Amino acid sequence: MLRRFIRNRSAMIGAFLVGIWLLGAAAAPVLAPYEPLKQDLRNRIKAPLEVEGHYLGTDTLGRDIASRLLYGAQISIPIAIVVVAMTALLGISLGAVSGFIGGWVDEIIMRISDATLAFPSLILAMAITATLGPGLFNSAIAITLVLWPEYARFMRGQVLRVRGYEYVQAAESLGMGRLQTLLRHIVPNAIPLMWVKASLDVGQAILLAASLSFIGLGAVPPNPEWGAMAAAGREKFAEWWIGTFPGLAILSVVMGFNFLGDGLRDVLDPRNRR
Amino acid sequence: MLLSFLLRRLLVIIPVLFLITLLGFIVTLLIPTDPAAMMLSEKAAQNEEIVRAVRARWGLDKAPHERYLLYMQHLLSGDLGESYTTKRPVKEDLKEFFPATVELAIPATLFALLVGIPLGIIAAVYKDRWLDHISRFISLIGVSLPIFWLGLLALSFFYAYLDVLPGPGRLNSRIQAPPRVTGMLTIDSLMAGNIEAFSSALQHLILPSLVLGLYGMGLITRITRSAMVETMTQDFVRTARSKGLIERVVVIKHVLRNAAIPTVTAIGLAFGSLMAGAVMTETIFAWPGIGRYAADTALRTDFAPIIGVTLITALVYILVNLLVDLSYVLLDPRIRL
Numbered sequence: 001m002l003r004r005f006i007r008n009r010s011a012m013i014g015a016f017l018v019g020i021w022l023l024g025a026a027a028a029p030v031l032a033p034y035e036p037l038k039q040d041l042r043n044r045i046k047a048p049l050e051v052e053g054h055y056l057g058t059d060t061l062g063r064d065i066a067s068r069l070l071y072g073a074q075i076s077i078p079i080a081i082v083v084v085a086m087t088a089l090l091g092i093s094l095g096a097v098s099g100f101i102g103g104w105v106d107e108i109i110m111r112i113s114d115a116t117l118a119f120p121s122l123i124l125a126m127a128i129t130a131t132l133g134p135g136l137f138n139s140a141i142a143i144t145l146v147l148w149p150e151y152a153r154f155m156r157g158q159v160l161r162v163r164g165y166e167y168v169q170a171a172e173s174l175g176m177g178r179l180q181t182l183l184r185h186i187v188p189n190a191i192p193l194m195w196v197k198a199s200l201d202v203g204q205a206i207l208l209a210a211s212l213s214f215i216g217l218g219a220v221p222p223n224p225e226w227g228a229m230a231a232a233g234r235e236k237f238a239e240w241w242i243g244t245f246p247g248l249a250i251l252s253v254v255m256g257f258n259f260l261g262d263g264l265r266d267v268l269d270p271r272n273r274r
Numbered sequence: 275m276l277l278s279f280l281l282r283r284l285l286v287i288i289p290v291l292f293l294i295t296l297l298g299f300i301v302t303l304l305i306p307t308d309p310a311a312m313m314l315s316e317k318a319a320q321n322e323e324i325v326r327a328v329r330a331r332w333g334l335d336k337a338p339h340e341r342y343l344l345y346m347q348h349l350l351s352g353d354l355g356e357s358y359t360t361k362r363p364v365k366e367d368l369k370e371f372f373p374a375t376v377e378l379a380i381p382a383t384l385f386a387l388l389v390g391i392p393l394g395i396i397a398a399v400y401k402d403r404w405l406d407h408i409s410r411f412i413s414l415i416g417v418s419l420p421i422f423w424l425g426l427l428a429l430s431f432f433y434a435y436l437d438v439l440p441g442p443g444r445l446n447s448r449i450q451a452p453p454r455v456t457g458m459l460t461i462d463s464l465m466a467g468n469i470e471a472f473s474s475a476l477q478h479l480i481l482p483s484l485v486l487g488l489y490g491m492g493l494i495t496r497i498t499r500s501a502m503v504e505t506m507t508q509d510f511v512r513t514a515r516s517k518g519l520i521e522r523v524v525v526i527k528h529v530l531r532n533a534a535i536p537t538v539t540a541i542g543l544a545f546g547s548l549m550a551g552a553v554m555t556e557t558i559f560a561w562p563g564i565g566r567y568a569a570d571t572a573l574r575t576d577f578a579p580i581i582g583v584t585l586i587t588a589l590v591y592i593l594v595n596l597l598v599d600l601s602y603v604l605l606d607p608r609i610r611l
Contacts, residue, residue: 010410115293118588120549126572127298127580207420211554214422215569230423237434247423254418262414 004267011263014199017256021249025073032067036224039063045239057241059232061222065241068224069249075225077253079140080205084198086144087205091151092194096182098152099159110156113149121146125208129217136209136225139218143208147201154197158190192268199261203254210250226250283599287592294588295349298581299342332358345578354585355578359571364582367567372586373457374444375552375563381483382548386490391537393491394498398533399525401503409495416492421485421551425558428481439481442560446474482559486551490544497540501533508532534605542598549587 005011024031033053040062048057056065098109116124128142129135162168162185171181210227212218219225226246233243318324329335333344345355354364390413397409432439444459445451452459452466460479463471505511506529514528515521552565560566564583571579602609 009407111289111293112297114290115297117546118290118294118591119297119584120546120553120568120587122550122553123568123572123580123584126553126569127575130573130575203418207418210420211422214420214554215557215573217573227420227422230420230426233426237430240430243423243426243430247420247427250420250423251415251418254420255414258414258418262410 001267005263008263008266010259011267014256014259014261014263017252018260021073021077021253021256024070025077028067028070028074032064032070034064034067036068036071037063037222045242047239048241056245059229059242063222063224065229065245068229069226069245072224072226072229072246072249073253075136075219075223076206076209076227076250079136079209080202083140083143083205083209084147084201086140087147087201088151088194088198090144091148092155092187092190094148095152095155095157096159096187099156099163100178100182106156109152113152116146116149119146122208122211125212126215126217129212134217134220136219136223139209139212142212143205146208147205151194151197154194155190159186162186162189196261196265196268199257199264203257203261206250206254206257280596283596287589290592291585291588294584295346295581296342298577298584299338299345332356354582357571357579358576359574359579364578367579368564368582368586370457371562371564371567374459374561375556375565377458377460378479378483378486378555378561378563379548379552381479382487382551383490383545385484385487386494387541390491390494391498394495394537395502395525395530397495397499398502398506398529399521401506406499410499413492413495413499416488416490417496418492419488421489421554422558424488425482425485425555428485429558432481440474440478442558444475444478444561445471446478449474482555482561485558486548486555489551490548493544493547494537494541497544498533498537501536501540502529504536505529505533531605535602538598538601538605542595545594546587546591549591 028036033055040058042062043051043054043058044062045060046054046058046062048055050057054064054066056069058064059068094109094113098106125139125142125146128145129139132138132141159182168181168185171185172178176184209218210225210230213225213227214231216231219228221228226249229246230243230250233239233241233246236242326335333341336344348355352365354368356363357367360367393409393413397406397413400406429441433441440446449471450468452463452468452471455462455465459475460472463469463475510532511524511528514524519527549565552563553569554565555561556563556566557569564586568580568583571583
């Protein structure tokens with residue numbers, strides 16, 4: 001399994017991009033030439049390398065953009081990972097319950113998921129965040145509440161499919177309780193494909209969180225969140241570096257997670273074996 | 275047969291639409307902020323009488339379940355309520371903003387389909403060769419780009435720097451807008467015979483529709499490729515090849531036709547992402563469509579317009595997917611509805 005992962009080009013590109021950013025986030029205090037929040041009003045809006053030491057230039061308050069990007073990685077990436085973990089947990093639990101119990105419980109959970117899916121994700125996330133009040137934590141909750149239905153449906157499908165298998169029926173006929181069958185036999189079977197979805201969704205969560213920050217609902221200033229930093233570059237056509245670099249950061253890390261997800265799919269999906 | 279299928283599918287719409295209103299209402303019930311405070315200036319908000327009058331005017335003094343019942347009563351008679359933000363009936367707002375979004379979504383969808391499908395086919399045919407790698411890379415960029423950032427880049431490069439394309443908005447501000455018929459400026463200006471307005475409207479469409487379509491393009495490329503690749507491993511494809519058919523015939527006659535159904539299905543489901551993209555695209559390009567309307571009102575926790583926009587997009591989504599199901603009959607003669 002590991003060897004196939006290492007041989008897979010998508011997986012390796014993804015692991016490389018994500019790894020670089022994780023390292024950058026972890027080593028931000030060492031790598032960053034400046035404090036992310038430190039203002040330097042004498043050096044406002046300097047182009048990259050216009051002033052020595054500011055490799056990617058400075059923003060309207062003279063803060064070093066490169067340093068803010070590194071510290072921003074400490075915000076965007078962990079939040080997205082936590083959000084997807086919460087989403088998966090919520091969705092998997094609801095989906096498992098739905099598939100297992102069936103009847104009206106199933107009906108209610110599935111109809112709620114229909115309605116949630118019918119909402120355009122960004123609009124629902126915006127409404128929830130606006131309702132709870134702007135902030136990173138609230139936008140994380142909003143994204144969780146928006147993304148769970150796909151996990152629930154997937155898990156429900158798995159439960160219904162796997163329940164028909166002989167080994168599960170055997171386990172049940174041997175007197176294994178429902179919960180035990182679920183945890184021992186059904187969930188472990190569904191986990192590999194979940195990794196694929198989770199990896200792709202971390203990218204989506206980063207994009208959603210950045211979009212929310214961009215319209216002013218996510219991170220509150222002066223947090224160096226990437227979406228908020230890109231928003232600072234709005235309407236500043238001549239000072240292109242203020243918005244361009246945060247956007248590139250988002251693009252590269254989201255691409256990393258997408259490559260990783262694609263690679264995992266190639267590796268984990270038996271149909272793709274050559 | 276067809277009729278009962280259509281009827282069944284259309285009936286399913288009702289509970290879903292009902293749940294949307296309920297869900298939207300529950301979300302707004304959790305509001306810690308008071309919509310009345312959102313509407314009033316700080317000074318007015320301190321005057322209790324004014325606040326009470328405003329709350330009564332918008333029905334905020336009633337109990338939540340009463341408000342919901344009232345909303346549903348109005349909805350059943352075709353009234354979508356009123357927006358705090360625009361102080362107009364939501365129905366009027368939607369009538370005004372929806373055509374702008376449609377005008378933007380059509381070229382965006384066309385771009386996504388006309389580039390995405392061929393790119394996906396090329397990738398599948400040349401699987402694991404450099405053409406495949408290139409097209410996979412392009413499609414991955416498409417689904418990884420932050421739309422708001424792409425919009426900003428496009429504006430700063432093509433509008434501010436090169437000055438070859440117009441900036442935000444739908445029409446050059448010097449040009450008199452054509453009389454409103456469909457609400458779509460390109461069509462209205464043509465009907466009025468106003469070529470200047472038509473060309474301006476068309477130019478204004480280029481950047482936002484490409485920005486909006488890029489995500490869908492990436493998605494469709496990925497979907498087409500994986501459906502084609504999956505079909506290519508099937509036995510009948512091996513049979514076709516082994517009986518000596520040239521590769522082009524195998525791809526077009528055997529693979530493409532059989533990969534069409536999963537592709538079309540996924541495209542229908544991907545249609546929903548267009549709306550999320552429209553919110554950001556319309557915000558960046560100052561495009562007066564329902565995406566920007568939803569964004570503006572969501573920021574103010576304005577209940578009625580959010581639900582209105584969601585109902586209309588859910589309806590479009592359901593209809594698109596109904597068309598997808600109907601297209602199965604054309605794509606696969608074995609399928610009967």
